[in-house]
Amino acid sequence: xxxRILMTGLAVFSLLLLAFNIWIFSKDEGAFARAQNVHxxxxxxxxxxRTIVAEGAxxxxxxxxxxxxxxxxxxxxxxxxxxxxxTLGTVLFxxxxxxxxxxxxxxxxxxxxxxxxxxxxxxxxxxxQSQADALPVDEPxxxxxxxxxxxxxxxxxxxxxxxxxxxAAVDTQLIQLNEEKENLSIKSNTTGVVKxxxxxxxxxxxxxxxxxxxxxxxxxxxxxxxxxxxxxxxxKTTIVSPALPGKKWEGTLAEFREATKVKxxxxxxxxxxxxxxxxxxxxxxxxxxxxxxxxxDAVVIPETALMKEKQKTSVYMVEKGYLKxxxxxxxxxxxxxIEITSGIKYNNSVVSNPTPYLTENTxxxxxxxxxxxxxxxxxxxxxxxxxxx
Numbered sequence: 001x002x003x004r005i006l007m008t009g010l011a012v013f014s015l016l017l018l019a020f021n022i023w024i025f026s027k028d029e030g031a032f033a034r035a036q037n038v039h040x041x042x043x044x045x046x047x048x049x050r051t052i053v054a055e056g057a058x059x060x061x062x063x064x065x066x067x068x069x070x071x072x073x074x075x076x077x078x079x080x081x082x083x084x085x086x087t088l089g090t091v092l093f094x095x096x097x098x099x100x101x102x103x104x105x106x107x108x109x110x111x112x113x114x115x116x117x118x119x120x121x122x123x124x125x126x127x128x129q130s131q132a133d134a135l136p137v138d139e140p141x142x143x144x145x146x147x148x149x150x151x152x153x154x155x156x157x158x159x160x161x162x163x164x165x166x167x168a169a170v171d172t173q174l175i176q177l178n179e180e181k182e183n184l185s186i187k188s189n190t191t192g193v194v195k196x197x198x199x200x201x202x203x204x205x206x207x208x209x210x211x212x213x214x215x216x217x218x219x220x221x222x223x224x225x226x227x228x229x230x231x232x233x234x235x236k237t238t239i240v241s242p243a244l245p246g247k248k249w250e251g252t253l254a255e256f257r258e259a260t261k262v263k264x265x266x267x268x269x270x271x272x273x274x275x276x277x278x279x280x281x282x283x284x285x286x287x288x289x290x291x292x293x294x295x296x297d298a299v300v301i302p303e304t305a306l307m308k309e310k311q312k313t314s315v316y317m318v319e320k321g322y323l324k325x326x327x328x329x330x331x332x333x334x335x336x337x338i339e340i341t342s343g344i345k346y347n348n349s350v351v352s353n354p355t356p357y358l359t360e361n362t363x364x365x366x367x368x369x370x371x372x373x374x375x376x377x378x379x380x381x382x383x384x385x386x387x388x389x
């Protein structure tokens with residue numbers, strides 16, 4: 001009898017446990033049916049750079065020649081004349097770049113607009129709070145009026161925060177563009193005397209300014225034909241030494257010298273000048289890192305946004321609150337970004353971290369990373385895949 005009661009109790013408990021699990025599952029199923037939150041990230045435009053590492057040797061210094069770099073613009077002003085003494089960092093001449101100036105002016109205007117909006121919405125919040133505080137407590141409709149005012153105040157706070165965020169984003173872009181503008185001022189990498197000045201020279205075979213160096217040393221290195229085609233005089237370099245691990249020095253590729261043949265292959269010697277004080281002496285071995293641009297204005301998205309199914313790749317976009325799967329073709333990979341060669345365009349927004357639970361036509365709520373205000377070229381780090389291109 002006792003055994004029968006025990007068995008009956010266990011059966012009842014099992015049925016209750018089963019019913020509870022079914023109820024829990026039905027609640028979870030309802031949760032999955034509800035719209036999910038996804039984060040959107042805009043496609044950006046970046047310059048993809050490749051890292052080239054060359055062996056170099058520290059040698060006695062030679063003259064320094066500065067040639068026209070057409071990609072920087074036109075020679076706007078020459079700041080020195082023949083016979084002038086120059087030191088490390090002396091401005092020799094300045095490029096003019098109307099496109100860069102226009103971008104800076106446009107961003108400065110946008111920043112001013114966002115600052116005005118931020119102040120406007122902050123004042124609106126204060127005014128709405130004053131109106132809410134002034135409402136009589138004993139009037140029947142005061143509660144509704146206060147709720148409406150609080151809603152307006154919340155919306156004003158969100159708009160003020162958005163304006164602040166956008167102003168900060170513009171500030172970041174302005175810092176980068178002003179750094180680019182600073183690079184339009186070509187500075188001496190050595191201490192010496194100006195030997196020649198070619199006013200208005202546009203011939204890339206004639207130096208705009210030549211300086212007779214009184215520095216002690218420079219670096220000589222070599223590149224093969226493929227790498228030499230990616231690099232030109234004036235490129236910034238990073239110099240490292242096996243004898244001084246963890247330390248770096250900045251330099252400038254001053255010039256290429258006449259090519260030579262080694263075992264039937266063309267070798268292109270080059271010279272690097274130091275941009276800063278250094279401890280090197282003649283005969284020391286160093287490594288020179290160059291990062292030339294191998295793809296300008298590449299459209300990229302976060303690599304996490306890409307979905308791979310068999311041999312096909314795609315991303316999710318959101319249209320009218322619902323997911324839409326868009327096939328894409330990819331190019332170079334680097335860091336946390338991947339180039340998109342077709343399928344989406346600059347500033348199209350994609351789901352940044354799609355999960356297996358998402359399917360096409362699913363209803364979603366979205367949050368979004370700030371879109372670019374201009375097609376600016378963000379600095380990126382290359383990867384081995386990019387370096388092989």
